Amino acid sequence: MKKLRRSARLVDMTQHLLAQPHTLIPLTVFAEQYGAAKSSISEDLSIIKEAFESQGVGVLTTVAGAAGGVKFIPKVKTEDALDFMKELITHLGNPERLLPGGYLYMSDILGNPITMSKIGKLFASAFADKNVEVVMTVETKGIPLAYATALYLNVPVVIVRRDNKVTEGSVVSINYVSGSSKRIQTMSLARRALPEQSRVLIVDDFMKAGGTVRGMIDLLQEFRATVIGCGVLVETADVSERLVDEYVSLAKLQEVDIKGKQIEIELGSYFQK
Amino acid sequence: MKKLRRSARLVDMTQHLLAQPHTLIPLTVFAEQYGAAKSSISEDLSIIKEAFESQGVGVLTTVAGAAGGVKFIPKVKTEDALDFMKELITHLGNPERLLPGGYLYMSDILGNPITMSKIGKLFASAFADKNVEVVMTVETKGIPLAYATALYLNVPVVIVRRDNKVTEGSVVSINYVSGSSKRIQTMSLARRALPEQSRVLIVDDFMKAGGTVRGMIDLLQEFRATVIGCGVLVETADVSERLVDEYVSLAKLQEVDIKGKQIEIELGSYFQK
Numbered sequence: 210m211k212k213l214r215r216s217a218r219l220v221d222m223t224q225h226l227l228a229q230p231h232t233l234i235p236l237t238v239f240a241e242q243y244g245a246a247k248s249s250i251s252e253d254l255s256i257i258k259e260a261f262e263s264q265g266v267g268v269l270t271t272v273a274g275a276a277g278g279v280k281f282i283p284k285v286k287t288e289d290a291l292d293f294m295k296e297l298i299t300h301l302g303n304p305e306r307l308l309p310g311g312y313l314y315m316s317d318i319l320g321n322p323i324t325m326s327k328i329g330k331l332f333a334s335a336f337a338d339k340n341v342e343v344v345m346t347v348e349t350k351g352i353p354l355a356y357a358t359a360l361y362l363n364v365p366v367v368i369v370r371r372d373n374k375v376t377e378g379s380v381v382s383i384n385y386v387s388g389s390s391k392r393i394q395t396m397s398l399a400r401r402a403l404p405e406q407s408r409v410l411i412v413d414d415f416m417k418a419g420g421t422v423r424g425m426i427d428l429l430q431e432f433r434a435t436v437i438g439c440g441v442l443v444e445t446a447d448v449s450e451r452l453v454d455e456y457v458s459l460a461k462l463q464e465v466d467i468k469g470k471q472i473e474i475e476l477g478s479y480f481q482k
Numbered sequence: 483m484k485k486l487r488r489s490a491r492l493v494d495m496t497q498h499l500l501a502q503p504h505t506l507i508p509l510t511v512f513a514e515q516y517g518a519a520k521s522s523i524s525e526d527l528s529i530i531k532e533a534f535e536s537q538g539v540g541v542l543t544t545v546a547g548a549a550g551g552v553k554f555i556p557k558v559k560t561e562d563a564l565d566f567m568k569e570l571i572t573h574l575g576n577p578e579r580l581l582p583g584g585y586l587y588m589s590d591i592l593g594n595p596i597t598m599s600k601i602g603k604l605f606a607s608a609f610a611d612k613n614v615e616v617v618m619t620v621e622t623k624g625i626p627l628a629y630a631t632a633l634y635l636n637v638p639v640v641i642v643r644r645d646n647k648v649t650e651g652s653v654v655s656i657n658y659v660s661g662s663s664k665r666i667q668t669m670s671l672a673r674r675a676l677p678e679q680s681r682v683l684i685v686d687d688f689m690k691a692g693g694t695v696r697g698m699i700d701l702l703q704e705f706r707a708t709v710i711g712c713g714v715l716v717e718t719a720d721v722s723e724r725l726v727d728e729y730v731s732l733a734k735l736q737e738v739d740i741k742g743k744q745i746e747i748e749l750g751s752y753f754q755k
Contacts (some may be wrong), residue, residue, distance in 0.1 A: 213533075215754045216488070216489070216492055216529045217503075217529060217532065217536075218487055219492045219493055219496075220492055220493075220496045220529060220530050220532050220533035220534070221537050223492075223493045223496040223497060223501060224496060224533075224534075224537070224539055227500060228596075229596075231609070231700070234590075256490060256493065257493050258496050260486075260490045260493035260497075261493070261497075264494050266497055308650065308651075309649060310649070312649070313653075314650055314674075316640070316641075316650060316675055317674075317675075318659065319643070320638040320639045320675075320729065321638050321639060322629050322632040322633040322636075322638070323501075323502075323633070323636065323638060324631065324635075326501075326633060336633075348621060348622045349621045349625070349641065349643070350620070351624060352625045352626065352629075353625065355627050356595050356598065356625075356629055356630075357596040357629075358627070360595040360596070360599060363595075363596065364595075365590070365593040365594050366591070366593045366594075366595060366626070367593060368589075368622065376582060376583070376585070377581065377587055378581075378588060384572070399589065401587075402590075403588055404594075429655045434524055447642070451721055464605050469641075481683060
């Protein structure tokens with residue numbers, strides 16, 4: 210145990226809190242680590258709390274009592290979310306992104322880990338109070354978003370496979386109809402990959418008719434899970450029905466004019482709250 | 483511009499530096515943001531530098547002169563890396579993880595974003611001085627490791643597909659022989675996904691005979707890329723040749739006795755430096 214000055218303590222506590230979101234840390238842990246009185250740690254935490262809140266990093270919640278402590282909840286300010294998504298939408302609106310079938314080329318955006326991290330923080334903010342236990346996605350493109358979200362919620366990720374060649378013991382498979390292609394497809398998840406009755410947040414990059422998300426919801430029934438919500442980066446305007454109650458999109462593809470090479474993208478349902 | 487006290491400044495600068503690894507930030511940016519003199523910012527940075535280095539968060543490098551600034555390089559202390567990997571190896575050594583074909587069930591470990599983040603930081607530390615421009619992996623299981631590594635290196639991720647059904651314009655495909663199954667397989671990457679002559683770090687979760695990594699190296703030749711290294715979480719001891727010069731494994735599966743339900747795992751080449 211090394212006694213640290215307040216300035217060094219602030220740096221180290223900041224780093225520890227950021228690395229352990231949604232985790233209750235007893236004040237005694239910090240007090241022992243830095244050889245400081247609990248009252249000094251409390252003062253440090255109020256400095257960090259104010260800085261985090263004013264800079265839009267997130268919220269520090271203090272729980273009093275013997276089982277108490279401090280918890281960092283990542284939260285994005287609405288104005289920061291707006292600035293970020295407006296810039297991303299400009300970027301996405303480039304007509305060169307148009308792909309056959311009304312899809313958008315997004316691999317460059319999905320390949321940027323800092324962009325993914327920012328989007329993950331948006332989803333984690335939106336579902337911060339929902340006691341998410343697992344983030345689920347289907348391979349391949351939703352995976353980085355799922356991890357980024359799960360890192361801010363501090364919960365595990367479960368990845369559904371698009372085939373049934375899973376070699377991980379007993380497997381649950383379902384067939385589903387991909388809404389846009391109308392073809393029957395398979396998705397699978399190993400039994401041991403998800404505890405029964407988990408509270409699951411579904412995350413994906415793109416939602417057209419919603420068949421893939423519906424497939425995941427059906428699959429989750431086999432695990433007696435509760436789907437607490439769904440977050441997608443881009444939805445298309447032709448989604449006819451809401452698949453889950455807590456449904457959040459960050460952007461909405463309104464119109465695609467393939468011949469005229471025009472795309473129209475708006476802010477998604479995240480910003481309608 | 484709001485004038486902040488040193489304590490609030492330290493919290494905010496810590497958070498900014500952590501969020502932008504491997505990025506040169508001019509001191510004037512901080513000075514303007516906080517309405518502080520550059521000399522005060524320099525003092526703040528030396529406090530942060532000392533705290534980061536003593537706690538094993540990473541290194542702060544200062545570049546002097548007009549184009550100068552400060553850069554945060556995530557680096558893991560060897561003792562912390564050892565503690566972490568020894569614990570992970572104990573966890574991995576559970577015989578119930580044995581899967582047909584000499585593979586290990588690792589989905590629970592690969593599904594834990596904080597574990598992935600720690601492993602990504604190990605790889606980012608190992609290749610911190612190599613001017614990595616892109617992290618590459620092949621779907622599916624290596625993806626979280628690739629993102630975690632790329633986030634600490636602050637570079638994009640490129641994901642190679644295991645088929646040639648990529649709908650993203652012109653595609654480069656190669657056939658390769660999977661070392662363990664001896665079957666011919668295909669991997670593909672869209673031309674627009676990777677700029678020519680990039681400096682690429684390959685990351686994967688598991689390497690048996692090394693056919694998949696070799697496939698990626700062959701594919702990268704089509705993009706005139708330089709493979710600066712390769713990081714794998716678990717290699718098996720039967721790898722007959724080193725595929726690249728800068729080759730780093732974190733763990734090595736020495737012996738698998740499927741009948742006797744025994745696994746023997748050692749520390750990987752990362753710890754032989």
